[in-house]
Amino acid sequence: MITRPQPLPDELDRGYLGRVTRLNGFKDEKQCAAELSVWTGLSDLHERAVPCAMLLSRVAGMRTEDFVRRHTTLPLRRGITSYVPTLAHGCESNDTILRNSGMRLARPGAYFCRACAEADQEFHGMSYWRREHQIPGALWCGKHEAPLSYVEDDRAFLEAPSAHFEQCHTVDDGLVEASAANHAVRRFLEICEGLLDRTAPIDVKDVARVLADRARSRGLQTWAGKASGPLLSDLVADAFDAGWLAIVFPDLGKKRRGELLNRLDGVLYLRTAASSIVAYVLAVTVLFDSADEALQALQSIGNQEKAAPQRKRSSSRPDDEILRAAYVETGGGHAAAAKLLMANYGAVSPRLDAMGLPKLISNGRGRVGAALRAFLLEGRSIADSAAIGGLAVSEVESSIRTACAHFAQLLELIESQDRTVKRSFRRTRQVAPHEVACAAHKRPRVRGVGLGDRERRAGSAIRAVVQSK
Numbered sequence: 037m038i039t040r041p042q043p044l045p046d047e048l049d050r051g052y053l054g055r056v057t058r059l060n061g062f063k064d065e066k067q068c069a070a071e072l073s074v075w076t077g078l079s080d081l082h083e084r085a086v087p088c089a090m091l092l093s094r095v096a097g098m099r100t101e102d103f104v105r106r107h108t109t110l111p112l113r114r115g116i117t118s119y120v121p122t123l124a125h126g127c128e129s130n131d132t133i134l135r136n137s138g139m140r141l142a143r144p145g146a147y148f149c150r151a152c153a154e155a156d157q158e159f160h161g162m163s164y165w166r167r168e169h170q171i172p173g174a175l176w177c178g179k180h181e182a183p184l185s186y187v188e189d190d191r192a193f194l195e196a197p198s199a200h201f202e203q204c205h206t207v208d209d210g211l212v213e214a215s216a217a218n219h220a221v222r223r224f225l226e227i228c229e230g231l232l233d234r235t236a237p238i239d240v241k242d243v244a245r246v247l248a249d250r251a252r253s254r255g256l257q258t259w260a261g262k263a264s265g266p267l268l269s270d271l272v273a274d275a276f277d278a279g280w281l282a283i284v285f286p287d288l289g290k291k292r293r294g295e296l297l298n299r300l301d302g303v304l305y306l307r308t309a310a311s312s313i314v315a316y317v318l319a320v321t322v323l324f325d326s327a328d329e330a331l332q333a334l335q336s337i338g339n340q341e342k343a344a345p346q347r348k349r350s351s352s353r354p355d356d357e358i359l360r361a362a363y364v365e366t367g368g369g370h371a372a373a374a375k376l377l378m379a380n381y382g383a384v385s386p387r388l389d390a391m392g393l394p395k396l397i398s399n400g401r402g403r404v405g406a407a408l409r410a411f412l413l414e415g416r417s418i419a420d421s422a423a424i425g426g427l428a429v430s431e432v433e434s435s436i437r438t439a440c441a442h443f444a445q446l447l448e449l450i451e452s453q454d455r456t457v458k459r460s461f462r463r464t465r466q467v468a469p470h471e472v473a474c475a476a477h478k479r480p481r482v483r484g485v486g487l488g489d490r491e492r493r494a495g496s497a498i499r500a501v502v503q504s505k
């Protein structure tokens with residue numbers, strides 16, 4: 037017999053898991069998941085763990101789709117994706133997503149509003165963890181306009197927020213005031229809430245196309261490679277409060293002005309979701325004037341996808357496959373490819389560069405194709421290859437760099453990940469507000485402590501349940 041509490045409004049999945057565990061007297065979340073697997077009769081053909089969100093949805097008496105949409109942060113984290121973008125949030129037909137990502141956090145730490153928790157104790161007889169307080173960049177409670185409190189260790193979700201009143205950080209007042217006064221921050225949070233309300237993700241390819249069109253109309257660079265125009269990442273740095281950005285997207289603070297940051301600028305030209313949802317929402321926030329306009333634009337992409345998934349692209353903007361075919365057909369000429377497609381050379385050439393397709397024909401000055409052939413297919417040195425093509429070594433090097441554009445992006449991603457592995461948090465690249473308040477802004481340190489020295493067994497258990505394969 038399982039005690040089955042009703043999930044409370046906006047209650048976070050992990051908080052609900054903790055509540056089910058406590059009410060049933062289970063030792064930890066691992067035991068809870070094992071007992072729920074037996075109780076539900078759910079099993080996996082390959083003897084993998086049944087996704088925890090599926091188990092909890094049965095306890096709650098809800099469809100998994102409904103539980104995921106109302107109680108997990110998956111609709112935000114997977115709001116823009118390249119992986120099975122047609123699959124609705126929480127759909128059981130792909131339990132790999134539910135198993136690996138269903139109950140992950142949208143940011144490190146466990147956040148709560150003390151005023152909400154006290155009101156909940158009075159109204160519900162207990163406090164609980166709200167999903168809206170776990171959104172990246174949410175530093176204050178929208179209802180009480182008060183700074184959120186937080187515990188760095190996500191094991192905190194296993195107990196009620198009230199258990200942490202005496203052992204927590206509270207976001208610095210100055211940081212909250214500066215962030216709340218910043219229009220871009222408010223728009224960002226509204227867009228995140230809008231994505232949380234959606235029932236299905238949006239295909240990253242379509243989002244990238246809409247964002248690139250928008251960015252182009254604002255004169256921003258929309259291709260990879262050497263920066264030669266105003267950059268999206270600089271626009272973001274200008275629009276948002278610096279202290280808030282240092283928490284939500286720390287990589288931006290280390291970037292020099294005019295330097296391309298693939299993790300952010302890449303949302304305009306990468307067709308796979310190499311960036312986090314935070315990068316996409318930052319871009320959407322600065323490229324649209326209001327949250328409503330941005331959400332409508334995203335919503336219309338989702339609707340178009342449903343209505344006409346096979347629709348053809350506008351002939352004035354050929355898609356990547358057509359560009360690649362024209363490049364091959366014309367022997368690698370950018371101008372010739374543009375002519376063949378009756379498209380603008382200025383629009384086609386940067387896109388071919390971004391796709392890793394250098395100009396093989398260059399006004400008769402040399403034979404780039406012959407040089408690259410000698411280097412790549414015949415194994416000759418760069419100097420020999422340049423001589424064969426009648427080019428300077430630097431020209432051959434430039435073409436090789438263009439051809440390696442995708443690899444260069446990946447290399448940058450790998451390096452940025454290597455750097456972040458050494459940080460205190462494990463799963464995301466966001467940091468805790470007090471780290472920024474102390475280091476970047478020299479604000480006084482807030483009172484409170486983390487739970488770093490507490491016994492770790494329960495934390496391992498919840499991670500095992502949430503992320504087990």
Ligand SMILES: [Zn+2]
Binds near residue numbers: 152
């Ligand atoms: Zn509140």
